Amino acid sequence: MFLSVIGATAIVFSLSRMTGDPLYLYATSGYGLSAEQEAALRKELRLDRPLVVQYVVWLGRVAKGDFGRTLLDKRKVVDVIGDKIGNSAQLGLAAWVFAVGVGVPLGVLSAVRRASAWDYLARIFALLGTATPGFWIGLMLIYLFAVTLGWLPSGTKYGYDTFPLSWNNIRHFILPALVLGWGPAAGFLRITRSAMLEILDSEFIKFARSKGVASRTIIWRHAFRNALIPPLTLIALTMAGFITGTVVVEQVFSWPGLGSTAVTATFNNDFPLMTGIVLIFVVLFALANLLADVAYAYIDPRIKYS
Amino acid sequence: MAVSGATTRRASPDLAGQSSRFAAVLAVWDFFRRWPLIPAFILVGIIVMAIIAPWAAPYDYAETDLLSRNAPGFWDSQWYKDHPEAKFHILGTDPFGRDILSRVMHGARVSLLISTIAIAIGMTVGTALGLAAGFYGRIVDEIISRFVDIWLSLPFILIAMIATIVFEPGMRILLILLSLLAWSVFVRNIRAEVLSLRERDYVNQARVAGASGRWIIWKHLLPGVVNTIIVIATLRVGQLILAEATLSYLGAGLPSPTPAWGLMVAEGREYLRLAWWSTFFPGFSIVLLVMALNFLGDWSRDRFDPRLRQLS
Numbered sequence: 001m002f003l004s005v006i007g008a009t010a011i012v013f014s015l016s017r018m019t020g021d022p023l024y025l026y027a028t029s030g031y032g033l034s035a036e037q038e039a040a041l042r043k044e045l046r047l048d049r050p051l052v053v054q055y056v057v058w059l060g061r062v063a064k065g066d067f068g069r070t071l072l073d074k075r076k077v078v079d080v081i082g083d084k085i086g087n088s089a090q091l092g093l094a095a096w097v098f099a100v101g102v103g104v105p106l107g108v109l110s111a112v113r114r115a116s117a118w119d120y121l122a123r124i125f126a127l128l129g130t131a132t133p134g135f136w137i138g139l140m141l142i143y144l145f146a147v148t149l150g151w152l153p154s155g156t157k158y159g160y161d162t163f164p165l166s167w168n169n170i171r172h173f174i175l176p177a178l179v180l181g182w183g184p185a186a187g188f189l190r191i192t193r194s195a196m197l198e199i200l201d202s203e204f205i206k207f208a209r210s211k212g213v214a215s216r217t218i219i220w221r222h223a224f225r226n227a228l229i230p231p232l233t234l235i236a237l238t239m240a241g242f243i244t245g246t247v248v249v250e251q252v253f254s255w256p257g258l259g260s261t262a263v264t265a266t267f268n269n270d271f272p273l274m275t276g277i278v279l280i281f282v283v284l285f286a287l288a289n290l291l292a293d294v295a296y297a298y299i300d301p302r303i304k305y306s
Numbered sequence: 307m308a309v310s311g312a313t314t315r316r317a318s319p320d321l322a323g324q325s326s327r328f329a330a331v332l333a334v335w336d337f338f339r340r341w342p343l344i345p346a347f348i349l350v351g352i353i354v355m356a357i358i359a360p361w362a363a364p365y366d367y368a369e370t371d372l373l374s375r376n377a378p379g380f381w382d383s384q385w386y387k388d389h390p391e392a393k394f395h396i397l398g399t400d401p402f403g404r405d406i407l408s409r410v411m412h413g414a415r416v417s418l419l420i421s422t423i424a425i426a427i428g429m430t431v432g433t434a435l436g437l438a439a440g441f442y443g444r445i446v447d448e449i450i451s452r453f454v455d456i457w458l459s460l461p462f463i464l465i466a467m468i469a470t471i472v473f474e475p476g477m478r479i480l481l482i483l484l485s486l487l488a489w490s491v492f493v494r495n496i497r498a499e500v501l502s503l504r505e506r507d508y509v510n511q512a513r514v515a516g517a518s519g520r521w522i523i524w525k526h527l528l529p530g531v532v533n534t535i536i537v538i539a540t541l542r543v544g545q546l547i548l549a550e551a552t553l554s555y556l557g558a559g560l561p562s563p564t565p566a567w568g569l570m571v572a573e574g575r576e577y578l579r580l581a582w583w584s585t586f587f588p589g590f591s592i593v594l595l596v597m598a599l600n601f602l603g604d605w606s607r608d609r610f611d612p613r614l615r616q617l618s
Contacts, residue, residue: 282460
């Protein structure tokens with residue numbers, strides 16, 4: 001896993017070196033740099049060393065937290081990232097809560113009430129979640145709820161109330177979290193549903209029913225708990241997916257997070273900023289996957305790792 | 307033959323003992339699940355639309371008509387009465403005055419073409435690597451699996467965005483990126499499949515008979531994984547289309563004035579309040595196409611290889 005992160009950083013680094021001479025990233029004035037000054041700058045920045053050495057140096061710098069400065073306004077990349085990452089994390093958390101809180105119960109409901117309206121609605125919800133592009137459904141929801149109905153704000157995070165949990169502040173989270181969480185919710189719904197269906201057919205459930213145990217007890221205490229393994233592992237696996245989802249959702253809703261910063265960095269060809277953001281995402285991705293593996297091993301004691 | 311998804315789908319009473327009133331609706335649903343007529347019609351319809359676009363589209367997809375910018379479509383005849391000099395556009399125009407219907411039709415060509423080529427490349431490369439990893443094992447397997455792990459640990463959209471800063475946005479880089487997105491699924495699943503097939507008797511007998519590795523792969527293993535390939539391909543095409551649309555929306559895909567659906571949504575975004583049709587129709591087409599493909603993918607999985615149930 002560690003190797004994957006190193007390999008990923010190597011890929012990011014080599015991509016960054018493909019834009020051409022990186023000297024211009026560091027020299028504040030590209031013009032008027034005499035030949036000797038240029039050579040001296042190169043030597044100082046170790047640009048005359050082989051690429052592998054440059055990579056190692058860069059990696060060392062990154063490990064110490066020096067991501068360089070943005071091209072646009074020369075702010076330190078770590079500062080920019082530090083400003084925005086909290087907002088992205090909050091949105092990701094809200095979306096995750098939505099996805100788990102809606103996806104799993106709907107999955108149970110859909111399995112238990114198998115041929116009912118709930119099942120029908122839940123499956124439509126799941127279908128739409130996997131087929132609709134986030135940017136489109138986000139824009140349509142904005143049009144519906146913000147422009148036409150005026151019920152919800154059309155973007156940004158700031159309700160400008162001092163109390164952080166006021167309704168005015170929270171209502172900004174509703175649409176973005178819904179859009180970001182819809183896809184994962186669809187996945188959780190399907191897997192919970194299929195796991196529940198499988199468990200509900202098993203012997204011990206039939207035995208409990210024949211014993212006369214109440215339906216609700218059967219569903220929740222017996223069936224649901226045993227059906228939790230696949231959904232939990234999927235939940236852990238998709239945590240990483242929220243990270244890439246934020247790029248689009250933040251852009252649509254003008255959410256001041258890392259994702260929208262990445263989009264504007266792309267437009268401005270702002271290489272250092274882009275590299276920094278990608279690195280952070282790679283690390284977060286790897287951490288999420290690691291967490292997923294640990295959770296998986298913890299949840300299902302039958303799994304043993306060599 | 308009909309090992310379809312209709313396993314236990316009759317209108318059985320649920321656990322609490324109530325029988326459902328919506329049994330009829332779900333019976334219809336399940337009929338269409340068995341024989342995916344609706345998705346097939348939709349898909350064929352979109353393909354036909356894509357093919358006849360150069361001739362059947364009412365306007366040229368790049369022709370701007372600045373007098374008719376953000377014109378509405380058939381639902382707003384009042385606007386056309388107010389602007390008698392404007393030409394009629396069935397689905398309206400975008401902020402540059404380009405006809406939406408024509409662009410949607412040409413966009414179908416773009417989406418279908420790109421996703422087909424990408425899945426074909428991804429399928430070929432992924433299958434080859436999966437076969438090699440599964441069959442030859444040990445070092446080859448290690449290396450290939452490591453590559454896949456590294457690739458999967460990268461957030462795709464961001465890498466795509468960096469790649470389009472480095473290289474110019476265009477068809478070629480988009481195809482490369484989408485193929486890279488497609489290949490990893492194939493590698494893992496084909497490898498797993500080969501690992502199980504490898505121990506079968508007929509393979510061992512072929513080995514004893516002196517068949518070379520390549521012969522065994524080509525003649526024995528490959529036909530065994532064809533089902534898996536088909537299922538994975540049909541399940542993943544939709545994902546590729548969504549990825550292409552997302553990249554085009556973010557500006558990291560096809561450049562203007564290509565009528566890529568994602569790009570159309572992005573272009574219409576500024577005028578969403580005034581002219582919702584610029585964003586609605588291209589996006590809706592994406593939804594239709596991906597839903598149809600997902601349905602067909604599910605159906606093909608149920609029909610060809612139900613063991614892949616957990617895949618999606």
